[in-house]
Amino acid sequence: GRERPVVATGPGPAALARLRCLYEALVPHFGDAGDPEPLYSYRGDHTRVFDDCEFDGEDRPVRLRLRYPAYFDDGDPASRERIEQLLHAKAGRGREYRFDWDEEGNRLTVTALEPLPCDVGAQRFVTAPGEILLGITDACDAGRTVPVEGEDGGRDAPPVLWRTGARSTEPHLLVLGEPGSGTTTLLRSIALQALEEGELLVLDGGGTGGYACLAGRHGVLAVESDLAGALAGLEWAAHETERRLAAVNAALRDGRPVPED
Template sequence: MTSSTARRGATARARHLARSAGAQAREALQPLLLIWRGARRGATRGLAWLRGTPAERRNSTLFLTALAVGGVTLFVPYGPALTAAALVGGAAWLGRDPDSAPPGPAGDRPAGDVDARLQALYDGLAPYLPPHPNDPHPLYLPGAPYQRALVDVRTDREGRPTALTLRYPGHFTDTEAPARARIEHVVRAKTDPGREYLFQWDPANTLLHVTALEPLRTDITTQPFVTGPGELVLGFTDPAATNRLIPVLVGAETLRAAPLLWRGGGRSGEPHLLAIGHPGSGRTTLLRALANQVPRHGDLVVVDATGAGEYAYLTGRPGVLTVADDPSTALATLDWLAGETARRTGVVTAAKRHGHPPPADARRPLWVLLDGLTELVALTPPDRPDPRELLSGPARHGRGAGVALAITDTPALLGALPTPLADAARARVVLGHVRPEEARAFLGTPLGPAGPAWLPPGRGWARLGNGPVLRLQVPYAPDPFDEDTGAAERAAVLAQLPAPTAAPAAWGGRR
């Protein structure tokens, strides 16, 4: 038994020495492996470029490249050494692998997985990008290697593509939204349907750049945000989409996040806001997040056509003029709003005509939040004015009168918008999944980043004026009167608001 134990010990030591020697060899040869990997990748990309580039452009590019390299090598001091250093440096740059899996048994897996994923993507695109009859070098053929069309591929540690460039034939109808949508759908389905992708079409060069986006944070709750006068935080977006970061409290940690700001007031280019989404998409959360910020900036009027009492916690607080949650009170509030807008407009016009500043009651911002316009229209008796007509005046003259409207509804709102409101509401928000044609009609342009199959509440897209479509995550703004709201969340919401001058109904037990 002793000899057997000794043999096992010797075998274990030998294996340990072999592993150590192998690790040391890999470490010593790491620079050479890096350069070899980069040279191989460069050759692969070069071959893919040669296959997919038209002959006339390929020949001219190769000639100019050879001329430049030859000139540097022959006529620049130390030219051959500089050329060799550039080649080695380029190979080392291409050979870096920050996104791949670490070395080891799992480290060899992504290469095959990536090739399989990309080949499946290429084969899936082939039926939608058929060759032209007169094209001698088609980009897409079933079973052909994917390298001829998919270039600049980057992957994560699990072998999933995080960025790639897709070449497509010049005869593809890239100016038609349905054709683009089909290609984008295939790319999402064949890469990772659970991720969100940004598709950037380059028709001039027949390229499609695809980038996997990081998910937006969903753990930011409503709080006193650092904003300027008249600015409200709609939510948070990608840091690259804005040049501004604000501090936010997430748990016990203070982070910096990129806000998507909506500016009201007379100088705003988007004085009114419309948001659409199906039930459960976060429409009410958006209005509550705005309502919690308004008392610091002006007066607040809330019209809750749903009658669910989602805004009852605002009743009686300083700066909150009314919370109308039944049809009769809602119509009376909108009737008052139409008259108040007309009064403010007249007062401001008269003051300017005489060279005087408008009185304070006409300059204080008034924010009107309306939840469920089409539902209110359906509940309006025939002998009462249409709510849409009552909103036409504030929509048309609200900017000069300091009145800002924020209206949320289902996509049914698209067919019920009065022209003055549709023209003036240049801040648009889409929450949750809506049909592509609805999003395009509402935003005036197709959605930029394509969403995953499931979106959390408050997740959507926003467009301010003629700007780009940006991703949006609304801060979590629970109803503090809801019995399901946690004590810490309830305290955070109530601490953001001024104490009520008239006590609202107790929250306990009310849904």
């Protein structure tokens, strides 16, 4: 019969070199000179460590499963963090990774996550009362999906939700980020969703003007974009909050319905 060409299987030379590099980098953390049969040692056999490996077209790992010795303190968050930071640097920066520790089996699975979608803009999201959609996450980290509209039409996506209201365990939200990181875009989206259930006072002491699009909308009490206006708005909000709380407490004390405002 005809001779069939040999088809190469498994990692290529570049991928094997990367595995070797990962192995050598892990030796100081997983190796022990007192271990008579160490899994990790300089010039050791890295094929004993990696159980399962997948690579992309650029020979960067997409999924790795590696063994580590039982004496490694995998219950210590600091020890885990050192390993995760090292693997993130050596496996290829510019991507996010998920680290799944199997403490019982002494296995660590590293998975490169797919980039999150960038085409979901502010819209009327389908959420329950008291829920604000902050963004889209990975399917493995969410227990539900919500319908969203993107550039390619409608689809279901796993959301990151912030729950507000009387039963919320975290009713306050702090958003931090460097200029250009998207904090203003996130806050605008939160503001538009919050208008469905209440009123809004926007205080932008930085004077960026990023919230001018909210001015004049129904339910927006004011949009202050200078320091003096922001301070005045903050003082008014404090007094108004005290007034509303006093009105609610008085109504509850007298057995009357709570006023809507």
